[in-house]
Amino acid sequence: MPLPFLTADRAFEEQADDVVLPFHDRQRWRRPYRPGPYRVGLAALALLLASFVLVAAVIIAATTSVTTAWVWFGLAVLMIVGALRGLRTGVWVSSAGLRHVSFFATRTTPWARVGALRVVQQPVRWMGMPRTVQGQGLVLEARGGRGGAAADGAVVLLSTHGADFLGQPEVFDRAADTVEAWADEYRTVPGR
Incomplete structure (x- = not known):
C-alpha cells in the first residue's frame, strides 16, 4: 500500500544537477525531503503500542465490559492518529x-507573501522539545499581511536538530536548498 506522506518523490535523488525542480505536477503538495529516521521510528513505536492496545481492547470486550473496551479502542485510535500526524x-x-x-497546527503561506528564506546559525529546538x-535553521520571514507566518515574524521551518535531520547535516542542506529553489521559482519579489 503506497503511503505518499512517508516518501518524498524519488525524483530529487535521481535528478541531474542542472534540474532544480524535477516535479511534473507542481499543483500537488509535496514534502521536498524524506522523513527522518527518528520521526519514522517514533511513529513505528507508537503504532506498535497502539496494536497492543487494540488487542487488549478486543480481549476486554470478549471477557468483561464492552464500555471499558470502547475506552481502550478510543485510546488506540488516538495513538494511531497521533502517529500519522507526526509523520x-x-x-x-x-x-x-x-x-x-x-x-x-498547519500554516500556509502563499509564495507572494514569502519575504525571505535563508539558513541561519542560531539556537534551535532539539527534536521539537523546549x-x-x-544549530542551523531554515527561517521564513513573511511579508506584511494578516495571519499565517507574518503574524509570528520569523518562523524556523527546518532545523539541523529536528526529527528529520538530526545527525544528517547534508540532508538538511539539500532540503533547505530545495525549499529555497521552490521559493525562487514561485515568489514574486517587489520591483521585479
Whole structure:
C-alpha cells in the first residue's frame, strides 16, 4: 500500500544537477525531503503500542465490559492518529505556496507573501522539545499581511536538530536548498 506522506518523490535523488525542480505536477503538495529516521521510528513505536492496545481492547470486550473496551479502542485510535500526524509534520511545497505542518497546527503561506528564506546559525529546538542547542535553521520571514507566518515574524521551518535531520547535516542542506529553489521559482519579489 503506497503511503505518499512517508516518501518524498524519488525524483530529487535521481535528478541531474542542472534540474532544480524535477516535479511534473507542481499543483500537488509535496514534502521536498524524506522523513527522518527518528520521526519514522517514533511513529513505528507508537503504532506498535497502539496494536497492543487494540488487542487488549478486543480481549476486554470478549471477557468483561464492552464500555471499558470502547475506552481502550478510543485510546488506540488516538495513538494511531497521533502517529500519522507526526509523520505528516514538516514543510510541504506546491506552486500555491509553502505549508508548515506542526503537530497541532498547519500554516500556509502563499509564495507572494514569502519575504525571505535563508539558513541561519542560531539556537534551535532539539527534536521539537523546549531545550535549545546551537544549530542551523531554515527561517521564513513573511511579508506584511494578516495571519499565517507574518503574524509570528520569523518562523524556523527546518532545523539541523529536528526529527528529520538530526545527525544528517547534508540532508538538511539539500532540503533547505530545495525549499529555497521552490521559493525562487514561485515568489514574486517587489520591483521585479
